[in-house]
Amino acid sequence: MNNPALDALTAAGLEHRVIQHGPVRSLAEAAAARGVEIPDVVKTIVVRRGDDDYLFALVPGDRVISWPKLRALLGVSRLSMPDAATAKEATGYERGTITPFGSVKPWPVIADERLRGRTVTLGAGEHGVAVAVGADATVEALDGAYADITDPSPEPA
Structure with missing residues (x-):
């Protein structure tokens, strides 16, 4: 298999270990297909x-x-999520496949501290x-940083 x-x-x-699985429609399905717990499926x-x-x-x-935590960490008053087409243009990947590895630009990486270890x-x-x-x-290879940037999910995965 060859991809960026x-x-x-x-x-x-x-x-790393490559995991190939069929289509998934939820985090729970992704976790089951990958043989891991939901917190170990990183978004x-x-x-x-x-x-x-x-x-x-x-994000776990x-x-x-x-x-609010991410804005405070970055010292900005406004952040947003780009639409799917803009995200693909910025990364080279479709939503649901996005990864920092092989992105068209090496954007900064911030990992939630709960991923540590x-x-x-x-x-x-x-x-x-x-x-x-x-x-x-991974965080080291991407010159990333850990920080507290998440809250518990309000709904089941």
Whole structure:
């Protein structure tokens, strides 16, 4: 299999395991297909700070971005999520496949602190493909940072 995300993971020398599964319609289905718990399915969220200025937020599956926490961390008063077409233009990936690895631009990465020390799964640039990786090695390889940027999800996954 050849795709930009897997190529970037390999180039980074990051130990990873590719997981191929069929279509999933929910976090619970993704967790079952990947053989992990819901918190270990990491959502890669593209966040818009301004014109052509984005970042990736890595969010555990059982949590949601806390916009007030993220705005305070970044020292900004406004953040938003781009629409699907803009997210694809900024990353090269469709929604549901977005990953920081192999993005068309190396946007900054902020991972929720609850991922620290865990093995997690991330999208791998195409539908039905994920990778299992160590969160700490991933954040380090992406020159990312950990911070408290999430709240518990208000609804079941």
